[in-house]
Amino acid sequence: MQKRWVERHKADTKIVSAMATALKIDNILATLLAQRGVYTFEQARDFFRPELPHLHDPFLMKDMDLAISRIERAMGMKEHILIYGDYDVDGTTAVAVLCSFLRRFYSHIGYYIPDRYKEGYGISTQGIDYAEANNFTLIIALDCGVKSVDKVDYAQRKGIDFIIGDHHTPGDELPKAVAVLDPKRNDCAYPYKELSGCGIAFKIIQALAKTNQLAEAEVYQYLDLVAVSIASDIVPINGENRVLAYYGLKKLNSNPCFGLQALIDLSSKSSDLTLTDVVFQIGPRINAAGRIDDAKDAVKLLMAKSMEEAKTCCGLIDIQNMQRKDFDARITAEALEQIQGDEAQLMRKTTVVYQEDWHKGVIGIVASRLTEKYYRPTIVLTKSNGHVAGSARSVAGFDLYEALSACSDLLEQFGGHKYAAGLTMKVENVPALQARFEEVVAQHITPELLEPEIAIDAVIRLSEITPKFFRVLKQFAPFGPENNAPIFLAKNVYTVGEAVLVGMNHLKMTVTQERAPSFDCIGFGLGDFLPQINKGIPFDACFSIEENIWREKRSVQLNLKGIRLLG
Numbered sequence: 001m002q003k004r005w006v007e008r009h010k011a012d013t014k015i016v017s018a019m020a021t022a023l024k025i026d027n028i029l030a031t032l033l034a035q036r037g038v039y040t041f042e043q044a045r046d047f048f049r050p051e052l053p054h055l056h057d058p059f060l061m062k063d064m065d066l067a068i069s070r071i072e073r074a075m076g077m078k079e080h081i082l083i084y085g086d087y088d089v090d091g092t093t094a095v096a097v098l099c100s101f102l103r104r105f106y107s108h109i110g111y112y113i114p115d116r117y118k119e120g121y122g123i124s125t126q127g128i129d130y131a132e133a134n135n136f137t138l139i140i141a142l143d144c145g146v147k148s149v150d151k152v153d154y155a156q157r158k159g160i161d162f163i164i165g166d167h168h169t170p171g172d173e174l175p176k177a178v179a180v181l182d183p184k185r186n187d188c189a190y191p192y193k194e195l196s197g198c199g200i201a202f203k204i205i206q207a208l209a210k211t212n213q214l215a216e217a218e219v220y221q222y223l224d225l226v227a228v229s230i231a232s233d234i235v236p237i238n239g240e241n242r243v244l245a246y247y248g249l250k251k252l253n254s255n256p257c258f259g260l261q262a263l264i265d266l267s268s269k270s271s272d273l274t275l276t277d278v279v280f281q282i283g284p285r286i287n288a289a290g291r292i293d294d295a296k297d298a299v300k301l302l303m304a305k306s307m308e309e310a311k312t313c314c315g316l317i318d319i320q321n322m323q324r325k326d327f328d329a330r331i332t333a334e335a336l337e338q339i340q341g342d343e344a345q346l347m348r349k350t351t352v353v354y355q356e357d358w359h360k361g362v363i364g365i366v367a368s369r370l371t372e373k374y375y376r377p378t379i380v381l382t383k384s385n386g387h388v389a390g391s392a393r394s395v396a397g398f399d400l401y402e403a404l405s406a407c408s409d410l411l412e413q414f415g416g417h418k419y420a421a422g423l424t425m426k427v428e429n430v431p432a433l434q435a436r437f438e439e440v441v442a443q444h445i446t447p448e449l450l451e452p453e454i455a456i457d458a459v460i461r462l463s464e465i466t467p468k469f470f471r472v473l474k475q476f477a478p479f480g481p482e483n484n485a486p487i488f489l490a491k492n493v494y495t496v497g498e499a500v501l502v503g504m505n506h507l508k509m510t511v512t513q514e515r516a517p518s519f520d521c522i523g524f525g526l527g528d529f530l531p532q533i534n535k536g537i538p539f540d541a542c543f544s545i546e547e548n549i550w551r552e553k554r555s556v557q558l559n560l561k562g563i564r565l566l567g
Contacts, residue, residue, distance in 0.1 A: 058210065101219075165200040199235075225302060266314060335353045357383070359382070497510060523560035
């Protein structure tokens with residue numbers, strides 16, 4: 001699919017000039033900072049040098065004092081505490097962080113992850129019944145629960161207290177829990193709103209450590225797990241998340257917990273891991289446990305107390321991941337067949353596909369693949385426990401959660417974010433949802449949003465990519481939402497020697513520009529341009545700039561995102 005090239009807004013020239021002078025950097029780098037809301041020397045210092053003391057006081061979060069008081073009372077009274085989490089990466093890392101920390105000081109701690117198929121997302125009556133049967137009188141729910149008003153009431157009737165630690169958008173009514181920790185509460189003054197679920201767990205242990213005057217190192221040792229959650233849950237990499245991700249990656253690359261080390265050992269890249277590496281190599285394996293079998297396997301891995309235990313757990317999870325890949329490939333093919341065989345479906349502004357035998361554990365992945373293929377808001381539905389379960393994904397700039405809210409009368413429940421959501425509904429409502437979702441999206445989405453775009457941060461000449469420029473650029477990492485790797489546009493470039501195809505239609509070549517040095521390039525999926533480029537036709541190229549490591553030799557490489565032929 002052809003992508004639009006869109007140049008980002010121009011930053012204020014006075015701010016850019018002042019920043020360039022103050023930081024002794026060129027105007028392009030100063031522009032990149034201004035685009036990210038960094039306008040002063042002090043802000044630039046904090047951006048380039050994240051510091052753990054920059055983390056906010058956890059007690060600024062509404063109800064944190066109540067949560068800590070209840071946990072302290074439970075431990076003082078020898079109550080049994082159950083840590084309850086969602087079955088994805090964010091939920092399982094959150095449970096591992098809080099459970100591991102508390103078990104170092106208190107023995108009556110258990111954990112519970114709901115079964116994706118039997119219980120579905122969020123707090124379940126089965127989970128509460130499990131707590132009652134096993135004498136748990138306090139449940140701490142992580143990465144879920146902010147909308148579970150009826151479930152918390154159910155627990156209260158059984159004499160079980162709840163603390164909710166969630167990062168999803170609350171509904172109109174909050175659960176009647178002892179404490180509801182969620183920065184997205186309207187009445188919560190916490191300065192940063194975009195923590196992951198595991199980030200909330202981290203703030204709880206930070207508050208516990210502060211209350212009990214424990215060394216900060218007792219808390220910081222869990223930052224590798226927090227970084228994995230931040231990467232996998234696709235939360236913004238700015239503010240407090242940038243600090244957590246920066247130091248979490250440092251730990252992940254130097255001294256990860258046993259479970260993460262075992263996962264790294266299975267990966268194709270074992271050093272200099274980035275958030276992108278976590279998303280594609282570590283996250284899917286952790287997720288595979290809950291998708292295929294039992295997410296408790298993932299928690300067990302992440303809490304492993306020896307390398308031997310971690311490797312045993314990891315072997316099981318790797319088998320589950322291979323099964324997940326098989327389901328993913330089959331269901332994606334079947335969904336594509338459904339769409340391509342339906343002319344009306346192809347003409348819509350949405351994709352809603354349903355097949356009752358699809359594996360519920362991979363429909364989210366399939367929804368992402370279909371969104372990438374057709375570039376429009378997408379829902380993939382399957383049958384589960386007599387109901388229909390769905391996973392939804394959106395395109396950049398379109399609020400999926402708002403669109404689903406307009407369909408809420410057709411749904412049993414739904415939850416999620418602007419770009420990703422989950423839902424359950426009755427089978428008989430599937431046709432109505434297909435029609436309503438199409439109607440709502442068609443009314444609100446603009447034609448531009450249905451075209452994928454390449455957002456270009458700055459125009460650059462290849463001669464401006466100097467060693468100093470690249471050294472500063474690397475310090476913009478870690479990259480992710482709200483701080484993506486910058487995309488540059490170089491005009492009128494041409495190849496040095498012949499371009500070649502590598503792998504599955506990837507383009508490999510060396511490019512230059514008049515009075516400029518040459519740079520090696522890789523263009524994934526851009527092999528169709530090979531004939532014209534090898535005829536010597538000049539072109540504009542947009543790309544990110546990265547470090548390529550080959551046989552321990554490091555070099556600057558341009559990762560091509562798009563080519564526009566000029567001849």
